[in-house]
Amino acid sequence: MSNTGLNTGTQKPRLELKGITKAYPGVLANDNIDLKVLPGEIHALLGENGAGKSTLVKTIYGVLKADSGDILWNGERIDITSPHAARTLGIGTIFQHFSLFEAMTVTENIALGLPGRQNMNDLAKRIVEISENYGLPLQPERRVFTLSVGEKQRIEIVRCLLQNPKLLIMDEPTSVLTPQEADKMFETLRRLSDEGVSILYISHKLDEIKNLCHKATILRGGKYISECDPTVETAKSLAEMMIGTNLTAPKHREAADRGPVRLKVRNLSLDSNDQFGVDLNLINFEVRCGEILGIAGVAGNGQVELLEALSGETLCQNAEDISLEQEYIGKLGPIQRRTRGIAFVPEDRLGHGSVPDMSLVDNAFLSGYTQKGLITGGLIDTQKTTRFANEIVKKFDVRTAGVSHKASSLSGGNLQKFIVGREMMQDPKLIIIAHPTWGVDAGAASSIHQAIIDLAASGAAVLVVSQDLDELFAISNRLAVIADGRLSVSRGVHEITIEEIGLLMGGTEGAGSKREVESVA
């Protein structure tokens, strides 16, 4: 890797932030933050969810206005009043969530993001030119909904490159990519860096940062912690700076004693109701008592559809598609599945796993009333429900001012602990957990992981669907990969490598699911 002009110490930074402070009602999102990005430097902004990274980025991009602090651009103090002003300066941003119109073509989408009127033919030519130049293959006339997530991200990158940026901000760009796609993107970024473009790279994935970045600024709880050279730090030391405490890996039993099969999914196919959804195609897998099966995959490959089919929110075509301990449950609704001992933690905490505007007591009742017997004599037993809610709060260390407070008043991690706790305290035979620690701080994440492992150890079957490979490798006994609505054969976590998982995530080996039926029995 060639580090253009990075050792010149005396160079004027392209972007410098001094003492940026921004408060939201109730939280100080950025507290006196300093940041320096040199020309051609790939600079990591590292921090946990909620550390203040996004707020800082929005300030640089002119979406938010800091309460105090200075922004210097090439040494001059400036005021970035709007995203348009940021773009005029040469700041391009690729956000985590794409702003693309699904029904329009690549060219049309790019034209929308550019100032003034565009000649569509010329623009298409320029798109092809740039995309070939930087190894970002794109077909300008394709409609966006036909593209993969990686391709969608390329549109965003090309859109930025068309404006000759001096500074490119990338917010968690690899969270939606397979490892192979990510590697390709890194090549592009290195090339840009060689050409003198500064890149501000936001992530919490430490390996990537060690691999790619020249410098790293670490934030924690809205505060500037330190600037360091990630190439000389270890992943562990970076993580500890990010989290502020020493990390303890979850205690894991080796080689689980596999009990009898509890959940069995056989040839499950389901057409999605959503126009842009994914159809499930002949899904086969089993989860045994006492084991944790992890399902990996890039978002939008059928996870949502699979989870809804398992929870009963969508009913299967045949009852025998899903069976729990010899009983066919494919045509049973969520309440009936619950009474048979299935608990479920959905992906979206607010609005799916909980009702944001209702109290924790009501939210404890939401999915707990059948198993916990919270209805007596036809009426809601408020006392018993309150007791249940308090038990969850106590046992799962949910930080809240009280159970009468709304679910939306809890932080993401605490609400997740509450929901996980609510489901686990119903003593489920089988628990299905989607993205158990998505957007959760490290402390909460490790306690959730430990709870999952303990539950499996007590004999429950656990199914975890996640995008976070580190998490899956840390807690699962077996792993399978979902890609384009098909599920791969599952394999023991010690028999499979990240590379193999990556290939499966790309869909290269997706058709293997039928073999599962024979291989597992």
Add this chain to the structure above:
Amino acid sequence: MLLKIEKRPESSHSMVYVTPILALLLTVLTGIVLFKILGVDPIEALKNFFIVPINNQYGATELLVKATPLILCAIGLSVGFRANVWNIGAEGQLTLGAIFGGGVFIYFHDVDSVFLLPIMIVMGAIGGALWGAIPAFLKTRFNANEILTSLMLVYVALLLLSLLVHGSWKDPDGYNFPESRIFSDSATMPILLEGTRLHFGTILALLAALGTWFMLGKTLVGFQIKVIGAAPKAGSYAGFSQKKIVWFCLLFGGAMAGIAGVSEVAGPVGQLLPSISPGYGFTAIIVAFLGRLHPVGIIFAGLLMALTYLGGETAQINLGLPVAVTGVFQGMILFYLLACDVLVNYRFRLARFGKAAS
């Protein structure tokens, strides 16, 4: 200095109660301007509007008489609104309640039995519920928007009533006027206070409010309604059926409006006429929101809206103001309420220019 609107960290509890009062104040202020423009002394006008109608016992009972159908309809609607079921056809459901309840009397007018009135009330509820069942079916089967279907059915219901009282249900001794027989004593709501029109329907309205309060707070169906209204996905996660709730809300709302219809024709109206309601079913929408979709709030809001009906009449008689003034006042209250509701989730703050830049 400039005024900044910022989101509150948690929605304000006190504002939920303050904004209806604020809305009322703003309505009165606008009313003063309005009366000035119309060339009427504002103080005199407001006095006629809000005080004269209820400064004696008869006036006070009239307020309850007017509030009764409003409260009944609004209670029914509020349950639906909580679950995002936008039934705005209470006027039609009220009319069908009157037809079904009144129809019992038309066919059994020579029966003198204590069971006649209870049967009429039950049939009224069934009539209203059946009318509510049509939008429910269209919504759950074809995903037809209940706002449109329930509203359009209002006009069908009004024409149906008109057809009946102009046709087969016309009073044979009524000199060919489009009116039904006058209801007999056993088909009329008992009077609660001698010398007034205050009748048993008011008690039904209070019972409905209390019952609904209990249902929303203590029963599973009430919980389901609140969950599906606040977070539909959480509702389907818990296994609550959206369709069942749509059915329940429209049947319940229809039944309540139907009872309001019977209590009008078997109460102050006393017979079936081509027009039995001055838009109670529509005003009930305002009552439901003004009362914060809460049963107790709805009782108060119902009384206030009833006052605008009475006040409009007094202002018409004493000051010669047009009858439209009632509608204007009702509209203003809703308008200001919706505007003030911003304060529940947002607050105003004075901010200085350029503070962030320095």
